[in-house]
Amino acid sequence: MHHFTSIHDAYNIPQLVNEALLMKRAPYSDCFIGKNKTIGLLFFNSSLRTRLSTQKAAQNLGMNVMVMNVGADSWQLEMNEGVIMNGDKAEHVSEAAAVIGQYCDIVGLRSFPSLVNREEDYSELVLNQFIKYTGRPILSLESATRHPLQSLTDLITIQEYKKTARPKVVLTWAPHVKALPQCVPNSFAEWMNHADVDFTIAHPKGYELAPEFSGNANICYDPKEAFEGADFIYAKNWSSYEDYGKILNSDPAWMVTMDKMKLTNDAKFMHCLPVRRNVVVEDAVLDSDHSVVIQQAGNRVWAAQTVLKEMLLSLAKKESPYLF
Amino acid sequence: MHHFTSIHDAYNIPQLVNEALLMKRAPYSDCFIGKNKTIGLLFFNSSLRTRLSTQKAAQNLGMNVMVMNVGADSWQLEMNEGVIMNGDKAEHVSEAAAVIGQYCDIVGLRSFPSLVNREEDYSELVLNQFIKYTGRPILSLESATRHPLQSLTDLITIQEYKKTARPKVVLTWAPHVKALPQCVPNSFAEWMNHADVDFTIAHPKGYELAPEFSGNANICYDPKEAFEGADFIYAKNWSSYEDYGKILNSDPAWMVTMDKMKLTNDAKFMHCLPVRRNVVVEDAVLDSDHSVVIQQAGNRVWAAQTVLKEMLLSLAKKESPYLF
Amino acid sequence: MHHFTSIHDAYNIPQLVNEALLMKRAPYSDCFIGKNKTIGLLFFNSSLRTRLSTQKAAQNLGMNVMVMNVGADSWQLEMNEGVIMNGDKAEHVSEAAAVIGQYCDIVGLRSFPSLVNREEDYSELVLNQFIKYTGRPILSLESATRHPLQSLTDLITIQEYKKTARPKVVLTWAPHVKALPQCVPNSFAEWMNHADVDFTIAHPKGYELAPEFSGNANICYDPKEAFEGADFIYAKNWSSYEDYGKILNSDPAWMVTMDKMKLTNDAKFMHCLPVRRNVVVEDAVLDSDHSVVIQQAGNRVWAAQTVLKEMLLSLAKKESPYLF
Numbered sequence: 001m002h003h004f005t006s007i008h009d010a011y012n013i014p015q016l017v018n019e020a021l022l023m024k025r026a027p028y029s030d031c032f033i034g035k036n037k038t039i040g041l042l043f044f045n046s047s048l049r050t051r052l053s054t055q056k057a058a059q060n061l062g063m064n065v066m067v068m069n070v071g072a073d074s075w076q077l078e079m080n081e082g083v084i085m086n087g088d089k090a091e092h093v094s095e096a097a098a099v100i101g102q103y104c105d106i107v108g109l110r111s112f113p114s115l116v117n118r119e120e121d122y123s124e125l126v127l128n129q130f131i132k133y134t135g136r137p138i139l140s141l142e143s144a145t146r147h148p149l150q151s152l153t154d155l156i157t158i159q160e161y162k163k164t165a166r167p168k169v170v171l172t173w174a175p176h177v178k179a180l181p182q183c184v185p186n187s188f189a190e191w192m193n194h195a196d197v198d199f200t201i202a203h204p205k206g207y208e209l210a211p212e213f214s215g216n217a218n219i220c221y222d223p224k225e226a227f228e229g230a231d232f233i234y235a236k237n238w239s240s241y242e243d244y245g246k247i248l249n250s251d252p253a254w255m256v257t258m259d260k261m262k263l264t265n266d267a268k269f270m271h272c273l274p275v276r277r278n279v280v281v282e283d284a285v286l287d288s289d290h291s292v293v294i295q296q297a298g299n300r301v302w303a304a305q306t307v308l309k310e311m312l313l314s315l316a317k318k319e320s321p322y323l324f
Numbered sequence: 325m326h327h328f329t330s331i332h333d334a335y336n337i338p339q340l341v342n343e344a345l346l347m348k349r350a351p352y353s354d355c356f357i358g359k360n361k362t363i364g365l366l367f368f369n370s371s372l373r374t375r376l377s378t379q380k381a382a383q384n385l386g387m388n389v390m391v392m393n394v395g396a397d398s399w400q401l402e403m404n405e406g407v408i409m410n411g412d413k414a415e416h417v418s419e420a421a422a423v424i425g426q427y428c429d430i431v432g433l434r435s436f437p438s439l440v441n442r443e444e445d446y447s448e449l450v451l452n453q454f455i456k457y458t459g460r461p462i463l464s465l466e467s468a469t470r471h472p473l474q475s476l477t478d479l480i481t482i483q484e485y486k487k488t489a490r491p492k493v494v495l496t497w498a499p500h501v502k503a504l505p506q507c508v509p510n511s512f513a514e515w516m517n518h519a520d521v522d523f524t525i526a527h528p529k530g531y532e533l534a535p536e537f538s539g540n541a542n543i544c545y546d547p548k549e550a551f552e553g554a555d556f557i558y559a560k561n562w563s564s565y566e567d568y569g570k571i572l573n574s575d576p577a578w579m580v581t582m583d584k585m586k587l588t589n590d591a592k593f594m595h596c597l598p599v600r601r602n603v604v605v606e607d608a609v610l611d612s613d614h615s616v617v618i619q620q621a622g623n624r625v626w627a628a629q630t631v632l633k634e635m636l637l638s639l640a641k642k643e644s645p646y647l648f
Numbered sequence: 649m650h651h652f653t654s655i656h657d658a659y660n661i662p663q664l665v666n667e668a669l670l671m672k673r674a675p676y677s678d679c680f681i682g683k684n685k686t687i688g689l690l691f692f693n694s695s696l697r698t699r700l701s702t703q704k705a706a707q708n709l710g711m712n713v714m715v716m717n718v719g720a721d722s723w724q725l726e727m728n729e730g731v732i733m734n735g736d737k738a739e740h741v742s743e744a745a746a747v748i749g750q751y752c753d754i755v756g757l758r759s760f761p762s763l764v765n766r767e768e769d770y771s772e773l774v775l776n777q778f779i780k781y782t783g784r785p786i787l788s789l790e791s792a793t794r795h796p797l798q799s800l801t802d803l804i805t806i807q808e809y810k811k812t813a814r815p816k817v818v819l820t821w822a823p824h825v826k827a828l829p830q831c832v833p834n835s836f837a838e839w840m841n842h843a844d845v846d847f848t849i850a851h852p853k854g855y856e857l858a859p860e861f862s863g864n865a866n867i868c869y870d871p872k873e874a875f876e877g878a879d880f881i882y883a884k885n886w887s888s889y890e891d892y893g894k895i896l897n898s899d900p901a902w903m904v905t906m907d908k909m910k911l912t913n914d915a916k917f918m919h920c921l922p923v924r925r926n927v928v929v930e931d932a933v934l935d936s937d938h939s940v941v942i943q944q945a946g947n948r949v950w951a952a953q954t955v956l957k958e959m960l961l962s963l964a965k966k967e968s969p970y971l972f
Binding site: 351352355367370371372373375376377379380383384393396501597598599600601602603607610617618619621622625 | 684686688712714716720721722723726729730731732733734735738739740742743744746747748750751752
Binding site for chain 3: 036084103
């Protein structure tokens with residue numbers, strides 16, 4: 001694995017999941033694999049889970065970690081080419097990324113979408129500029145359209161908690177007070193479409209994800225129907241892809257409640273967090289045995305550690321091709 | 325020691341002080357005790373001494389350290405239960421704390437009081453929510469009503485500098501331009517009341533600390549009288565507990581001056597810092613041999629390191645009960 | 649080497665450059681020299697290269713690193729003596745610096761000039777207050793008038809890329825939209841005046857550097873003339889020293905272009921970064937083989953690592969004078 005920015009960078013997903021579950025049992029068995037390797041974690045946006053779990057994963061592998069809040073700690077970056085830089089951006093990504101590449105063996109990057117310009121967001125400008133200019137493997141810590149470390153975590157968690165060979169997994173849209181990116185649902189859909197699950201996406205009309213992400217999922221427009229017989233309820237708000245970045249609906253019927261959970265096959269409740277209580281999901285659900293959101297967040301470490309190990313092995317193969 | 329949030333978590337205080345003074349002589353003798361253990365240091369407020377000394381203490385013990393400015397780096401947290409989270413808080417403490425507990429073996433937390441609502445502040449809402457939800461030992465880095473690492477440091481420093489078996493220790497209020505918490509005086513009083521010292525608190529009327537903290541201390545309302553024969557002058561401003569969070573007095577007669585220091589038994593001058601020069605205390609005092617504020621701040625490392633060692637040993641006992 | 653704040657702290661410059669180039673080939677050969685030593689990196693201003701490269705250099709030497717954005721993470725500092733501190737500054741540098749000195753073996757410091765008061769800036773108040781009060785070796789991460797780690801890097805880079813024994817090095821002023829410090833040109837001039845190079849400074853009238861920095865350099869007021877036969881073009885904007893902190897000129901004829909690069913002896917193009925594209929220098933130059941700005945930034949690690957190694961050796965000599 002060179003970069004890790006989407007499911008397409010993972011060539012054997014079941015093996016990745018198994019590796020992560022083994023790592024969870026022996027977290028320090030690869031504690032020398034990252035010796036003298038440095039990861040830079042660059043945040044253009046807020047982060048709690050990703051910040052801490054990736055830092056921990058890298059330390060478990062013996063790496064040096066440098067964390068930077070790009071805007072606050074360093075300079076505003078110009079992302080577009082050919083610009084006369086006489087505005088508020090002090091540095092161009094082509095220099096910043098290349099320089100960071102001089103100091104880091106792997107570069108982790110979080111950069112949210114604007115939710116203003118769909119074409120620009122879906123072109124993954126920032127992520128791709130860093131891929132182009134760092135000259136190093138890039139680990140996505142959530143980009144404009146995807147959050148692959150979250151999705152791998154989700155798959156690990158489903159593998160851990162599933163009670164049938166092919167569980168019914170439901171991604172359900174839920175209301176929210178702010179317009180949120182489509183990254184998590186996009187990415188979750190992409191991974192579920194590759195997994196051995198029966199996959200449904202439930203949302204109000206107008207909240208259809210981009211077809212390249214929803215793929216062959218069953219689509220359901222009823223806030224209750226999809227819950228029937230579900231083994232996993234994965235809740236998430238997102239803003240509209242069609243009417244890009246807009247909030248079209250705030251119908252509380254889409255909030256996840258105990259009443260709706262009773263329709264399921266004693267489903268586990270999942271969410272990537274942060275979650276707004278009593279807006280996206282009732283307290284009663286989060287505080288019940290249905291909820292595995294904390295365990296799910298805990299698995300972020302093992303997803304990151306597995307991916308970093310794969311990336312470090314790829315680097316080692318490049319450096320010493322005859323050793324392998 | 326499981327948590328460390330007040331003097332009540334320390335069962336043998338003289339031993340803790342001795343351990344700290346030993347550690348100061350051999351800082352790296354326990355450099356493997358924290359191997360593969362992670363501490364998260366969470367700051368809701370500014371910090372210099374606490375941030376750096378706790379980080380250093382943890383590194384001296386071989387721990388991994390992750391530092392996070394909660395508001396700036398991650399999300400605004402909702403602290404109250406049962407809330408419909410449709411405001412500006414993106415995450416509830418019940419998730420945030422539990423998730424942080426997934427990544428950290430010990431969680432350090434700094435959260436100042438609002439100084440608006442006394443009942444809420446003195447209920448230690450934030451600290452207690454973290455205790456409730458992280459599932460990990462909590463190390464207070466100063467909470468709404470106490471600063472126990474500072475107070476342990478103060479006791480260590482008094483032990484180091486005292487010239488009589490039972491020194492006279494005076495906590496004196498001093499003027500300030502901003503309304504400050506009662507944490508440091510509360511905590512200092514609490515620890516002095518348990519120590520083998522003759523303890524006096526001097527302040528203007530209206531600045532009485534909560535009785536559970538002032539305890540049996542001698543109270544003195546005269547800005548000079550308390551200095552007579554003192555071995556240690558510990559200066560600190562605080563806002564009123566009675567007229568909660570208010571500044572009732574700014575009489576410069578309460579500033580610590582060389583004239584007043586001359587009344588003492590060649591007392592050492594202490595302050596937790598940061599200190600406003602020529603408002604709380606004259607330059608002449610801080611720049612004289614009376615002052616041990618820098619050595620006191622230096623002792624923050626040994627207080628933190630001793631407490632962290634105790635917490636790590638407790639964790640080890642839990643993990644391997646038959647080893648002990 | 650005790651402090652490192654200017655060229656005057658380096659007693660054998662060619663040896664320092666050679667050491668850095670050796671270190672670049674064997675980055676981890678001194679990985680135990682910094683064991684149990686802590687460096688604090690204090691930033692009063694933004695930083696990307698300096699932040700990451702110094703952190704990496706210290707880690708390569710086995711040091712513990714603590715990074716702090718002074719204003720955001722801790723308290724506003726009063727730098728002047730004898731002040732009644734009843735304003736917005738919560739702590740005096742005499743305490744803050746001395747306390748940091750309690751926790752760190754070496755203190756790195758970045759503090760830009762105000763560009764308002766020349767006398768104050770050129771007195772290096774902040775840097776000197778830290779030297780006075782920390783009681784520790786100070787590593788300048790760019791101060792009000794100099795950027796010595798950058799200049800050592802520049803000399804290393806010139807040594808790496810030079811094709812003649814005594815290359816012609818040109819420092820050329822270039823336009824910018826903001827008023828920038830003179831630190832980098834001051835410092836570069838100071839180091840070039842000590843190096844075995846033919847050194848020219850080119851700038852519009854009114855942009856003369858302070859004579860103690862420009863020294864015996866050739867001065868050229870023509871935006872093209874200086875380029876003729878140059879082996880290295882070092883571009884940088886700075887504000888006026890004479891009409892202190894002012895922008896006197898924004899003539900685009902001073903931008904570095906391919907047309908002007910053609911006048912050179914196939915010169916390497918250098919810049920300390922961040923650089924504003926198409927304001928300071930054309931895209932075409934930065935994207936051509938002339939440019940070594942990324943390699944130059946990469947050399948920041950080896951400059952910092954060499955200097956830190958020297959500082960650590962000096963500390964070791966002090967601690968164990970009979971070992972050497």
